[in-house]
Amino acid sequence: MSALANWPKVPLAEAYWFQEGSGVRNWQFTTSGIKLLNVAKIEKTGTLNLSKTDRHLDEAEVAKRYSHFLVNAGDLVIASSGISFDDDGLLRTRGAFVEESDLPLCLNTSTIRFKAVNGISDLRYLRFWLDAPEFRSQITKLVTGTAQQNFGPSHLKATKIRLPPLPEQRRIAEILDKADTLRAKRCAALAQLDTLTQSIFLDMFGDPATNPRGWPQKAIGEIGSVITGNTPPRANPGHYGSAIEWIKSDNINTPHYYLTRAGEGLSESGKSVARTVPAGSILVTCIAGSPDCIGNAAMTDREVAFNQQINALVPHNGDSHFLYNQFLVGKRLVQQASTAGMKGIVSKGRFERIKLVIPPIKLQCDFTQRVLTVERLAAMHRASLAQLDALFASLQHRAFRGEL
Numbered sequence: 001m002s003a004l005a006n007w008p009k010v011p012l013a014e015a016y017w018f019q020e021g022s023g024v025r026n027w028q029f030t031t032s033g034i035k036l037l038n039v040a041k042i043e044k045t046g047t048l049n050l051s052k053t054d055r056h057l058d059e060a061e062v063a064k065r066y067s068h069f070l071v072n073a074g075d076l077v078i079a080s081s082g083i084s085f086d087d088d089g090l091l092r093t094r095g096a097f098v099e100e101s102d103l104p105l106c107l108n109t110s111t112i113r114f115k116a117v118n119g120i121s122d123l124r125y126l127r128f129w130l131d132a133p134e135f136r137s138q139i140t141k142l143v144t145g146t147a148q149q150n151f152g153p154s155h156l157k158a159t160k161i162r163l164p165p166l167p168e169q170r171r172i173a174e175i176l177d178k179a180d181t182l183r184a185k186r187c188a189a190l191a192q193l194d195t196l197t198q199s200i201f202l203d204m205f206g207d208p209a210t211n212p213r214g215w216p217q218k219a220i221g222e223i224g225s226v227i228t229g230n231t232p233p234r235a236n237p238g239h240y241g242s243a244i245e246w247i248k249s250d251n252i253n254t255p256h257y258y259l260t261r262a263g264e265g266l267s268e269s270g271k272s273v274a275r276t277v278p279a280g281s282i283l284v285t286c287i288a289g290s291p292d293c294i295g296n297a298a299m300t301d302r303e304v305a306f307n308q309q310i311n312a313l314v315p316h317n318g319d320s321h322f323l324y325n326q327f328l329v330g331k332r333l334v335q336q337a338s339t340a341g342m343k344g345i346v347s348k349g350r351f352e353r354i355k356l357v358i359p360p361i362k363l364q365c366d367f368t369q370r371v372l373t374v375e376r377l378a379a380m381h382r383a384s385l386a387q388l389d390a391l392f393a394s395l396q397h398r399a400f401r402g403e404l
Contacts, residue, residue, distance in 0.1 A: 134161070
């Protein structure tokens, strides 16, 4: 029999203490003083990134009104807004432990901190439980908001947690922590490889946005063919199938070198009315709800179709890999061509007029050889990370079913 049957299912509020931050008005923000924690500072990697904190509260204001919202080292903080659904249809929040170096730090609205109840619960166990299906399925049913999902203490009070004895909580947390540490190290190695590729480009060619070395330049329209994607009429369901992938910006807005696999495809009839490009083409996000996503790029390693948010460059002159990495390093070249406003747009005409640096082809090819060596290493790391993710998911599933 699974140990799960012997674990009591208790209200989360009985197992842990939690508190949401207070709403702070814009006029209260200062440029120095006590750092203010908001959801954007809680990263998916499970860490707090306070390096770009630009919102503070005056120390006297905190002492007068908000001292009970000051967090302590060791607190677990999570985002309760700005969260999204995963591929399994369940919401996933983000959480991190507060370090001594993060202090002083004050909670803001939509951030919630947790403390363990002495002798009853363990915070590391909670951290992994919040990422497990038992919590995620409960909170998904309780969240409010349509454009942006959010929850608060009242929703958390409606959830229940299976709570094994404290020594078992600690044992489970230790096992999952070791597996998670391996994943984090692999992610860090991948991030360093991404930085290495950019460093190689900048070392060889300089910043393409400023062209400090005076390389010759050509407009994108002179370098190759520019194609804007489209959407085959939805009124004809027969246009959609599995003959070819239909790429959207989500397949570009990733850290992967090549496009990720599309979740939707087109049939042969859909392909006949779609816009397609061959392997070796470069797809660039040119319409996005967030201006930050404008200029994101990915390379094709297969023939694909794509939607109207994307402009594709099919190079006729220059090395494809060199040109692709120039988009990655010089993303702001595309962003500078975007129309102003909350929703960025770079038309085909504007995109064709963007100028890229064109150094001698031998240098481009030398760069490509170096980058492909890095990419092969990165591909090995990604495969290893996928295995570690699968291992962690299996351990997590077994842990909260009492089978670990």
